[in-house]
Amino acid sequence: MKRVLSGMRPTGKLHLGNYMGALHNWVRLQHEYECYFFIADWHALTTDYADTSQIRPNTREVILDFLGAGLDPAHSVLFVQSDIKQHAELHLLFSMITPLGWLERVPTYKEQQENITGKDLSTYGFLGYPLLQSADILIYQPDFVPVGQDQVAHVELTREVARRFNQFYPGAQGSEILPEPQVLLTPSPKLPGTDGRKMSKSYGNTILLTDPEPVVRQKLKPMVTDPARVRRTDPGNPDVCPVGDLHKVFSSQETLAKVYDGCTTASIGCIECKGWVADSVVKVLQPIQERRAGYEANPKKVDEILEDGKQRATTRAEQTMVEVRSAVGIG
The missing domain is CATH 3.40.50.620 (HUPs)
Structure with a gap:
């Protein structure tokens, strides 16, 4: 090899x-x-x-x-x-x-x-x-x-x-x-990190692999979004939104389709969209944290x-x- x-x-x-x-x-x-x-x-x-x-x-x-x-x-x-x-x-x-x-x-x-x-x-x-x-x-x-x-x-x-x-x-x-x-x-x-810049410890905008679900959701709640969505009724564009970038990495194609449809038509709000990305991130972190806990205990x-x-x-x-x-x- x-x-x-x-x-x-x-x-x-x-x-x-x-x-x-x-x-x-x-x-x-x-x-x-x-x-x-x-x-x-x-x-x-x-x-x-x-x-x-x-x-x-x-x-x-x-x-x-x-x-x-x-x-x-x-x-x-x-x-x-x-x-x-x-x-x-x-x-x-x-x-x-x-x-x-x-x-x-x-x-x-x-x-x-x-x-x-x-x-x-x-x-x-x-x-x-x-x-x-x-x-x-x-x-x-x-x-x-x-x-x-x-x-x-x-x-x-x-x-x-x-x-x-x-x-x-x-x-x-x-x-x-x-x-x-x-x-x-x-x-x-x-x-992106929670402030929209590159995720980095020096910026204090990270989601740790060890963050429990409530912490992940808390960190994602204030995350910056598409600046064009000033009001709930304003349509947005996931391609210029940091939350959209996280969806592209962690969410399923089905969830991503819902994000694009809901954001561009303003039929969903940013809070709902952030909840969906939190679901996806937690799903990725769960097996990592379970394996880590096993080693931590031994x-x-x-x-x-x-x-x-x-x-x-x-x-x-x-x-x-x-x-x-x-x-x-x-x-």
Whole structure:
């Protein structure tokens, strides 16, 4: 089977945007590829190095959400990044050969420096986090990296790093030790938050995978709608309405047809429409929450899954590092 690798930073409990932007796709991929999925706790240090108190508890929340969403340890290797020390070793070697300009031109570098205020991001860790990502990826020699469009530049950097490493340090008979992975673009539907902007924790507009039904309904009640519907009798257009966008992702074709008919003819109000989308979201969340609760009640099982993932990931990462050390002539 072709190999896939991806990870997620532990920022706390995951929300619907995380689910539709990555997790939902990972659950499908685990039945088609050999999959490695990890929690990138070292990456959390790139912006939160001054206060690390939440990294461990957040890591626990994320693995529970991974399992709740349907990632299956029988089909995927699930692990915590910092448990695999070979990531750090490969990152160190990459840092010796990567030109500074490659890191400075990564689009998210200046963008995040401008957008994340109140934190000193003038550190090597922040500048170099795409290189740590490259190590995370290349150490498993994957064929594909599933990412959204905004992460394509990071995979391209990874490909450049692999190319440069292979030029300097060919393997036996001139072979390439680090194959260049391909992007596997994740279909990412438009998923607005409750204020109409992109769903994001930084905007405080999320619906968490763990939100119980009453909380989901409460969060959706004040959600922004088509601005053309000032009065109940004004017709609207679901295509320009954030609630309509949620219906397109979570509701059945039958419900969607009712939404279009009712909204464009003003035969339903926005409150009713929001009730329908809440029904659809709750229906998606219910099995996720039931699975998560089962794992939450059995912490020993979660520990065993992470330990097994650690062993399997370490074995695979060490295979690569044996070749890397030999080619570099060190270690």
